[in-house]
Structure formats: structure tokens, C-alpha cells
Amino acid sequence: MNTLHSLFDRLRRDRGGNFGIMTAILLPVLIGTAGLAIDYSNAILSKRTLQEATDAGALAAATALANGTATNAAAAETIAKDFVSGQMANYLDTSAMDSIKAGTSVKVDTSTTATSKSYKVTVNSSYAIPTTPLIGVLGYKTMNIGASSSTSSGTSDTKTALSMELVLDQSGSMGDKTSTCATYDGTKCKTYVIKIDALKKAASALFTALNTADPDHNLVRTGAYSYNNGLIYKDAKKTQIKSMSGMVWGTATTSTYVNSITASGGTDAAEPMRQATLSIAKASDGSDVESQAHATKDNKIISRYIILMTDGEMTGNTGVWQKTYDQNVRDQCDATKLAGIKIFTVAFMAPDKGKQLLQYCASPGGNYYEAETMENLVASFTSIAKEATKALTLLTN
Secondary structure: OHHHHHHHHHHHHOOOOHHHHHHHHHHHHHHHHHHHHHHHHHHHHHHHHHHHHHHHHHHHHHHHHHHOOOOOHHHHHHHHHHHHHHHHOOOOOHHHHHHHHHOEEEEEEEEEOOOOEEEEEEEEEEEEEEOOHHHHOOOOOEEEEEEEEEEEEOOOOOOOEEEEEEEEEOOHHHHOEEEEEEEEEOOEEEEEEEHHHHHHHHHHHHHHHHHHHOOOOOOEEEEEEEEEEEEEEEOOEEEEEEEEEEEEEEOHHHHHHHOOOOOOOOEOOHHHHHHHHHHHOOOOOOOOHHHHHHHOOOOOOEEEEEEEEEOOOOOEOOOOOOHHHHHHHHHHHHHHHHOOOEEEEEEEOOOHHHHHHHHHHOOOOOOEEEEOOHHHHHHHHHHHHHHHOHHHHOOOO
């Protein structure tokens, strides 16, 4: 028994094999720790690369929404995902790309006011990277990497509002026929569209285009003057204004007014042009009616337009062209332009002197239109509407 006890005592006090035992115990931990350092460095590099990719994706999507390249959230989402996967393709093999695409999500938040629209794009992406065999001894085969980016655009996409006056000829010649047939009698035309009805159809096309650009009626104000030379009194002064429709939001009231006008009398556009100019001209201190009206909708930038239309020449009640009347209109057009108002002019089946007058009055840059048919007239008014509403739908970054 003493011999056996002595044997165990010697084994207990013998230190010769402890290093080997401790090494066997600690070696997996040491290997795992070395692997962890390597994989941690790889993870940091991979995360930075993924962050750059999500940054690029969010920026690309937000920019595309602001400039109209992406027309909706779905299109923006596709752009963002393509950017993320495209960036990461430079660093990962093909098999990892499926994981990237599956692990990328895109959220688009849109904020809209009467005058602006802004986009916030958030991109989240994650994927698993394989670990080194060194850390694999600890049971970790992969490490998850994630990144998130958020970018906004279009926050300064202020839309330009507009105020537009129509100055329309309703003289007697507007009761003449156009070349457009209204009804057929077998093989020939029975009745032709008269000019005043063609004008109403063209005005309707204009109003439709304005409503399309501003469906909520927060940006567009319209009004109208019609004229001949039926002298009436306004503020104890003779005027060639036949009647008028005050400036209102949208087009409904103005449309009703235009549809009510009839053809009669001579032609003199000087006074209605003056009144239309006074109606929408901007005061230097912003105290004018239109500036104040738009301020209630938070519209800070306002374009001002007049559409001057005639089918004749300035005759007054004489039946023949009058140089003085013609010059009065030219002078008023000059004053209107100086007031910062853009003039569109439309000569509808007009004689040469009428065309020459409207060519002079139109603001530079192709704002004069000639129409010889109802179809031409409708196209002219539609074109004017599109030109006037460009700034309503333009986004600026």
C-alpha cells in the first residue's frame, strides 16, 4: 500500500508533461483568436465597401426621382439595388451576388406640398461572408455584414406658379365660318364651325392642359377679357372691353365665361390689354393682388402671362384698319413686357396687318402663333399651355 501511495505522489509532483497538456487545451483557442483577428479585419473592409455601395445606391435612386429618370418608387428601388450589386460585384464572386440582391431592401418616402416634392431614399443591405478556417475551429462558418444609407433629394424643387389672363377677340368677324365642317349632309358639308366656337374649343384645350398640370388648383390662376369695340363705360371712361372674368384659382370660372361670349362689334385690343396687365402685374413691394393671392398657397415664384388673340386688325368701329389703334396696342404690348409679363399671341385667320401686330406684341422666343383652321387654333392653345406649365412640373435640385 505504501508503494502505491508513493507512486501517485510522484505523479502528482511531476511537472514534466504540463506544457504539452496545456498546449493541447489552449491550441484551439489560440488558433481561433488568430482567425478572429484576420476575420475582423476582413469584416471591417467588407462593411466599408458595402457602406459605400449603399451610399451610391441611395444617392442614385434619390437623384433619379428628382430629375424624373425614375418615375415611381419601384423604378427607384430597381436603380438602388442595381447600384449596390454593381458596386459589390467588383469585390465578390458571382455566387455571393445572389445573397447581396436578396439582402438589399429600398424604402422611398415622398413628401408633397403645394409647391414642392421631396424624396428620402433608404437602402439597407446585408450578406454573409465566409470566415477563415482558423475561426472555423470555434464553430463560426460565416459572419454577417450590414450597412444602411439614407439620402434625400428634391427638397428645393419649388414649383413656379402662374397667373394668366386671356384677352380674346369677340368682334363681329368671329361669327364667320371656318373651314372645319361641323355636320355632313351625305357627301358634302352642311354646316361649318364658326370662329367663336372654334375659339371656345381651343380655350377648352388650354384649360384642360392647365388642369392636368395643376389638378389641385394650388398653382394656376386664370381670368379673361373679351373685346370688340362696343364702347361701354368703366369708371366714367370709354373702353373697348366688352366684358371680363376676374382672376380665380383654376380654370372653371374662366371657362364658363369664355363659353358665354358671342361675336359682335369692331376690333380694338388696347384697353383690354391695359386692364389685363394691371390685373396681374407685380408690384415692387409684393402688394399686388396676384402676389397676395399666391402667398396664401405659399407660392413664392409666380410667372405671369397674357394670351392676346384676334382674327382681324385694329379697326375700331370704322370697318377699316386704323394706324392709331394699331399703334396704341403696340405701345401697350411694350408696357406689358416691361411689367415682366410674357405675351403669347394667336392670329386666327387674320389679315396681314393683324398678323404683323401680333408678331410685334409676342414676347421673343417663338411665342407668336398663326392658325388658319380650328385644328390649328386648338393646337396653338395647347402648345401655349404646355409652354406656360413647364415650370410647374420642373424639378430643380
